[in-house]
Amino acid sequence: MSSLFNEVTSTRSDDVPVRRVTITVNGETHTADIEPRLLLAHLLRQGLKLTGTHTGCDTTNCGACTVLFDGRPVKSCTMLAVQADGHEVTTVEGLNTPSGLHPIQEGFKDEHGLQCGFCTPGMMMAAKALLDENPAPSEEDVRWALAGNLCRCTGYQNIVKAVLWAAERMDDTEAEEAS
Amino acid sequence: MAIDEIKIGGMGARQRRVEDNRFIRGKGNYVDDIVLPGMLHMEILRSPVAHARIRSIDVSRAWEIPGVRLVLTGEMLAARNLAWMPTLSYDTQAVLATDKVRFQGQEVAAVVADDPYIAKDACEAIVVDYEPLPVIVNPDQAMAPDAPLIRDDKVNQHDNRVFDWEVGDRERTEQAFAEADVVSTLELHYPRSHPSPIETCGSIADFDRSTEKLTVYMTTQAPHIIRAAVAMVAELPEHMIRIISPDIGGGFGNKVPVYPGYVVSILASILTERPVKWIEDKTGNLISTGFGRDIYLKGELALRSDGRILGVRMHTTSDHGAFFSDAQPSKFKVGLMHSAFACYDIPTAHLTATGVYTNKAPGGVAYRCSFRVTEAMYFQERMVHAAADDLGIDQAEIRRRNFVRDDDFPHRTAFGFLTDSGQYTKCLDLGLEAVDYEGFLREKEEARKQGRLLGIGISTMTEPLGAGNSREYDILGIKMFDAAELRVHMTGKAILRTGAKTQGQGHETTWAQIVAHELGIPANDVVVEEGDTDTAPFGMGTYASRSTPVAGAAVSMVARKIRAKARKIAAHLLEVSEEDIEWELGRFYVRSAPDRGVTIQECAMAAYSNVPDGMEPGLENHAYYDPPNLTWPFAAYIATVEVDPETGVWDVLRVVAVDDCGVRINPMIVEGQIMGGLTEAYAMSSMQFITFDADGNCIGSNYMDYLLPTAWETPGFELHEVVTPCPHHPIGAKGVGECATVGGPAAFVNAVMDALKDTGVRNIDMPLLPDRVHRALTTGADVSGAPPVDPDAP
Numbered sequence: 007m008s009s010l011f012n013e014v015t016s017t018r019s020d021d022v023p024v025r026r027v028t029i030t031v032n033g034e035t036h037t038a039d040i041e042p043r044l045l046l047a048h049l050l051r052q053g054l055k056l057t058g059t060h061t062g063c064d065t066t067n068c069g070a071c072t073v074l075f076d077g078r079p080v081k082s083c084t085m086l087a088v089q090a091d092g093h094e095v096t097t098v099e100g101l102n103t104p105s106g107l108h109p110i111q112e113g114f115k116d117e118h119g120l121q122c123g124f125c126t127p128g129m130m131m132a133a134k135a136l137l138d139e140n141p142a143p144s145e146e147d148v149r150w151a152l153a154g155n156l157c158r159c160t161g162y163q164n165i166v167k168a169v170l171w172a173a174e175r176m177d178d179t180e181a182e183e184a185s
Numbered sequence: 186m187a188i189d190e191i192k193i194g195g196m197g198a199r200q201r202r203v204e205d206n207r208f209i210r211g212k213g214n215y216v217d218d219i220v221l222p223g224m225l226h227m228e229i230l231r232s233p234v235a236h237a238r239i240r241s242i243d244v245s246r247a248w249e250i251p252g253v254r255l256v257l258t259g260e261m262l263a264a265r266n267l268a269w270m271p272t273l274s275y276d277t278q279a280v281l282a283t284d285k286v287r288f289q290g291q292e293v294a295a296v297v298a299d300d301p302y303i304a305k306d307a308c309e310a311i312v313v314d315y316e317p318l319p320v321i322v323n324p325d326q327a328m329a330p331d332a333p334l335i336r337d338d339k340v341n342q343h344d345n346r347v348f349d350w351e352v353g354d355r356e357r358t359e360q361a362f363a364e365a366d367v368v369s370t371l372e373l374h375y376p377r378s379h380p381s382p383i384e385t386c387g388s389i390a391d392f393d394r395s396t397e398k399l400t401v402y403m404t405t406q407a408p409h410i411i412r413a414a415v416a417m418v419a420e421l422p423e424h425m426i427r428i429i430s431p432d433i434g435g436g437f438g439n440k441v442p443v444y445p446g447y448v449v450s451i452l453a454s455i456l457t458e459r460p461v462k463w464i465e466d467k468t469g470n471l472i473s474t475g476f477g478r479d480i481y482l483k484g485e486l487a488l489r490s491d492g493r494i495l496g497v498r499m500h501t502t503s504d505h506g507a508f509f510s511d512a513q514p515s516k517f518k519v520g521l522m523h524s525a526f527a528c529y530d531i532p533t534a535h536l537t538a539t540g541v542y543t544n545k546a547p548g549g550v551a552y553r554c555s556f557r558v559t560e561a562m563y564f565q566e567r568m569v570h571a572a573a574d575d576l577g578i579d580q581a582e583i584r585r586r587n588f589v590r591d592d593d594f595p596h597r598t599a600f601g602f603l604t605d606s607g608q609y610t611k612c613l614d615l616g617l618e619a620v621d622y623e624g625f626l627r628e629k630e631e632a633r634k635q636g637r638l639l640g641i642g643i644s645t646m647t648e649p650l651g652a653g654n655s656r657e658y659d660i661l662g663i664k665m666f667d668a669a670e671l672r673v674h675m676t677g678k679a680i681l682r683t684g685a686k687t688q689g690q691g692h693e694t695t696w697a698q699i700v701a702h703e704l705g706i707p708a709n710d711v712v713v714e715e716g717d718t719d720t721a722p723f724g725m726g727t728y729a730s731r732s733t734p735v736a737g738a739a740v741s742m743v744a745r746k747i748r749a750k751a752r753k754i755a756a757h758l759l760e761v762s763e764e765d766i767e768w769e770l771g772r773f774y775v776r777s778a779p780d781r782g783v784t785i786q787e788c789a790m791a792a793y794s795n796v797p798d799g800m801e802p803g804l805e806n807h808a809y810y811d812p813p814n815l816t817w818p819f820a821a822y823i824a825t826v827e828v829d830p831e832t833g834v835w836d837v838l839r840v841v842a843v844d845d846c847g848v849r850i851n852p853m854i855v856e857g858q859i860m861g862g863l864t865e866a867y868a869m870s871s872m873q874f875i876t877f878d879a880d881g882n883c884i885g886s887n888y889m890d891y892l893l894p895t896a897w898e899t900p901g902f903e904l905h906e907v908v909t910p911c912p913h914h915p916i917g918a919k920g921v922g923e924c925a926t927v928g929g930p931a932a933f934v935n936a937v938m939d940a941l942k943d944t945g946v947r948n949i950d951m952p953l954l955p956d957r958v959h960r961a962l963t964t965g966a967d968v969s970g971a972p973p974v975d976p977d978a979p
Contacts, residue, residue, distance in 0.1 A: 051218075057211070062383040062385075065713045091402070099210070101210075115201055115202070121861065124382070124434030129213045152896040153897040156436065156888070158861070161863055161864035
């Protein structure tokens with residue numbers, strides 16, 4: 007258990023309501039006293055210092071803040087942190103393991119699926135949600151699954167290739183594990 | 186045996202990007218990721234109305250909110266002579282409004298507090314009393330005789346005109362029109378657009394009273410220009426200003442200017458003596474920061490009946506918003522608009538231009554474009570398309586008949602530019618072959634018989650990329666060149682710094698590849714640093730596709746200086762005279778005994794341990810590069826579409842792109858740039874624009890109204906290349922980052938216009954929204970997209 011958001015709560019006057027929440031992020035459980043209006047994205051970024059989750063548009067359109075919420079992709083900029091009480095959140099920082107990169111991460115690098123990198127964490131988390139559900143997607147499946155995430159640099163073509171690259175690689179890994 | 190250049194990640198290698206290693210782990214370091222001890226947070230209060238006199242501002246309730254540390258208004262800035270700041274085009278711009286607000290979203294006050302939530306609360310508590318004034322949202326309104334004066338703050342400003350400007354040969358052009366068989370005319374509006382990087386603008390100003398040093402972390406594409414601007418505006422000594430541009434979440438021209446938010450955060454840090462972070466929200470970014478385009482054309486071509494263009498006449502009217510703050514070379518008022526028609530061999534041309542003030546956000550940035558080149562090439566290719574239709578000549582053939590020939594370089598254009606190289610017909614023909622032009626025309630004819638509307642659009646253009654040279658190009662008198670600094674350590678590893686600033690272009694990878702190409706040091710042994718004015722050499726920054734043409738050339742030149750010194754060390758080590766030394770990639774050897782040689786790494790070690798007598802130790806240098814000319818890449822973009830006659834919805838069938846950007850350093854990165862540019866071209870032609878209602882309300886102030894294409898709408902792209910090396914660039918490269926944004930839109934629009942050819946409609950203004958296309962189909966009339974729009978219209 008760790009205490010969150012000291013910086014933000016320190017100057018609050020006494021009449022600001024506070025709620026205690028317990029949230030598991032990337033497998034680690036945190037308990038914090040937070041203002042009910044605190045957005046999940048801000049809890050992750052400022053409270054937990056997980057700055058890989060970016061906020062781009064504030065209106066659920068760009069998807070840079072996409073994280074997995076109990077395995078489903080959500081846009082953390084328009085979700086209250088209190089809504090995550092008792093739930094599991096996975097951010098981009100939880101994508102790779104100590105033993106190495108996730109195939110989606112490798113795919114984005116190998117297929118040049120990113121340029122400025124700002125939309126990338128959200129894109130990869132949306133891609134992870136897709137591949138968890140559909141390990142062998144078509145190009146159309148990928149384009150549809152990523153339609154909630156905006157990129158201004160790449161034109162998407164290489165992002166789509168990156169996800170397909172990862173799907174193929176994960177398939178191989180699973181086959182190896184099975185044999 | 187010589188090193189395999191591709192293996193060491195040199196020129197031509199599809200080197201995977203080193204910057205990706207942090208981005209794919211979520212370990213990028215953007216401005217909003219930076220937290221400094223004791224940092225405060227700033228929010229800006231913006232005007233809800235487009236034009237109004239400020240009667241009063243009451244900030245008392247904001248001060249009462251616990252956690253508020255500072256509330257700033259224009260009046261307080263005026264007391265410090267900071268209420269107004271200079272723009273990049275010799276105008277002034279309000280930092281916080283004092284007298285009037287002149288556009289919706291203008292900065293009125295700022296609050297600094299312990300956290301951003303408190304700062305936002307306090308902004309809500311500020312009460313501003315506005316006295317509404319009549320609103321102007323287009324040039325006709327601006328130039329009307331009874332128009333209200335927007336810039337009543339300026340002495341000697343009696344109307345809403347910003348400038349009148351002209352270039353070219355009026356008399357000779359009039360003569361050409363008198364002799365023409367046919368005159369083809371076209372009028373259109375290139376709508377206001379916004380570069381809209383996903384990351385908004387932001388800064389953290391950190392003024393340290395004990396050292397008197399100001400450090401500013403900020404989203405800037407041009408940190409050294411910012412340092413100079415801060416020195417001038419804030420009257421701080423330049424050596425006490427450190428601008429750090431960390432990772433940037435996309436720029437596209439939006440992050441070139443100085444914005445009020447940056448300035449106010451600096452003042453707030455000086456006043457509070459604490460770091461102050463300002464992160465703009467998306468609406469703030471879309472309604473107040475640098476837009477692109479918003480320009481009207483009256484274009485005429487004097488034509489011979491065989492399709493030859495005898496002369497060009499253009500008049501443009503540009504809408505600059507409330508302040509003339511275009512980011513462009515000082516000498517030119519409508520950027521490089523006069524680069525239009527550069528790929529065509531045309532005897533004479535004349536351009537007149539008028540700029541006006543309106544009650545809209547200022548900006549006029551080069552949105553993924555070299556200073557209005559996007560508009561120039563769009564106008565050009567729409568005019569050529571209309572001319573071909575007027576003459577009944579094939580769209581490809583009219584271009585071929587007018588191209589500058591391969592053996593006609595250097596070529597002086599009708600507007601006076603000097604183009605250097607190209608194989609225009611080859612590029613076009615390659616594209617036509619790839620798209621199966623003849624086959625598509627047959628298919629289109631068959632479809633027509635069944636009532637289906639197919640169309641093909643061609644756009645060919647060469648554009649000037651890579652400002653300077655310094656003779657002609659400066660911003661506020663600062664000449665446009667760039668520098669690079671290279672330090673080779675004793676083990677042969679190196680650090681390279683430039684005055685450019687990557688925002689996704691991949692400099693950390695590409696510059697290392699240039700060093701590998703010049704020195705044979707593997708790219709992975711070179712670390713690249715940019716964006717810190719205390720450590721990076723001077724540079725004008727990254728925009729206008731100038732990094733590779735200018736900073737990239739500086740990298741090449743500094744590496745050659747290193748090689749020249751290493752050669753002397755090699756002669757010393759090999760105990761021969763320098764004249765007897767030969768170079769192959771990564772190694773010097775004795776001409777008469779090629780087996781006797783030393784590697785560049787051995788020379789590096791010797792530079793620190795065994796230098797010849799009288800030689801200064803070490804292996805480092807710097808180079809300033811002032812390009813002799815712009816670079817002139819060429820591109821042919823071809824799109825095919827099908828328009829649904831019932832709904833006006835159009836689908837892209839294919840997009841073929843042929844780019845000749847000279848020698849490609851990293852083909853993978855170049856292709857990425859082209860695909861990104863094509864997507865912005867598709868965006869502008871199909872959905873993305875900013876407009877205004879009659880009250881000056883910005884329509885497109887968030888991503889629900891400002892439509893950007895997603896992976897679902899964006900078409901696939903087929904890329905092809907031709908390589909004509911740039912004759913004056915040290916490694917033959919030309920700019921590329923913006924070619925597709927510049928040349929792409931006309932391909933999509935021409936394709937839709939081709940599909941609608943039977944209706945007689947000459948133009949639909951971008952974006953070609955289904956309702957606009959449907960209106961054109963049902964009325965047979967041109968469709969204007971100029972503001973104001975009626976937001977309640979169906």
